Amino acid sequence: MVWAKGAVALGMAAALGAAPAWADSLVVRSSGPSARSYAPGKKLPDGGSLLLKAGDVVTLLDTKGTRTLRGPGRFSVTAVAATPATDVTMAALLDTKRVRRARTGAVRGAVGEAPAATKRPNLWLVDVAQPGALCVTDPAAVRLWRADAAKPVTVRISGGGAQASADFAANEAIAAWPAALPVKDGAAYRIDAGGRSTDIRLALLGAADAGIEGMASALIAKGCQAQLDLLIDTAAR
Known part of the structure; x- marks a missing residue:
């Protein structure tokens, strides 16, 4: 092509x-x-x-x-x-507005529209199983994502002296980031999901x-x- x-x-x-x-x-x-x-x-x-x-x-x-x-x-x-790549595919991957609009539920095609695929359908979703630095463009639109949405899971997140949880119901691939946990540059958190722990560090990107x-x-x-x-x-x- x-x-x-x-x-x-x-x-x-x-x-x-x-x-x-x-x-x-x-x-x-x-x-x-x-x-x-x-x-x-x-x-x-x-x-x-x-x-x-x-x-x-x-x-x-x-x-x-x-x-x-x-x-x-x-x-x-x-x-x-x-x-x-096609412009449509890349635009869907990078679009922060889709993440902000994404509701908790099964992912369909792009964010909020086909069943969850192995790879994240959008760059800004927080993969609960992926350790390391995680870049964020819109602190108010952070969403958690999991590849296997078959079973219900409660994800626990801790760091900076605070902790909170997020619930994935069966067939739900996306959950909101807990409001109690600040999304700021350099913030480090541990995500415990289904018996597996993942350490992440948030990094904020500028509008430029x-x-x-x-x-x-x-x-x-x-x-x-x-x-x-x-x-x-x-x-x-």
């Missing part, structure tokens, strides 16, 4: 609240001898090139999707992405972190690796 660079990209930009940007590609994954030279977060200008050695693997992300390059060889930064490259760059800077992986995988579908 190849994007129509105009209408589709403009639709994506409108959904993400940013003007389309074509200037840079962002390194989002790298391994091999040249990994230090092409570390995740590095921006490569349009018209530039990469010189990779044998064993190098570098994944680039831009508004057209992703492209994975394998050395040895010299590669152009401007080449069209081989496996771009818009657009797919800007969002990926912000996730890298904050160390939100699981969300970055989900963004990359979605962009590559």
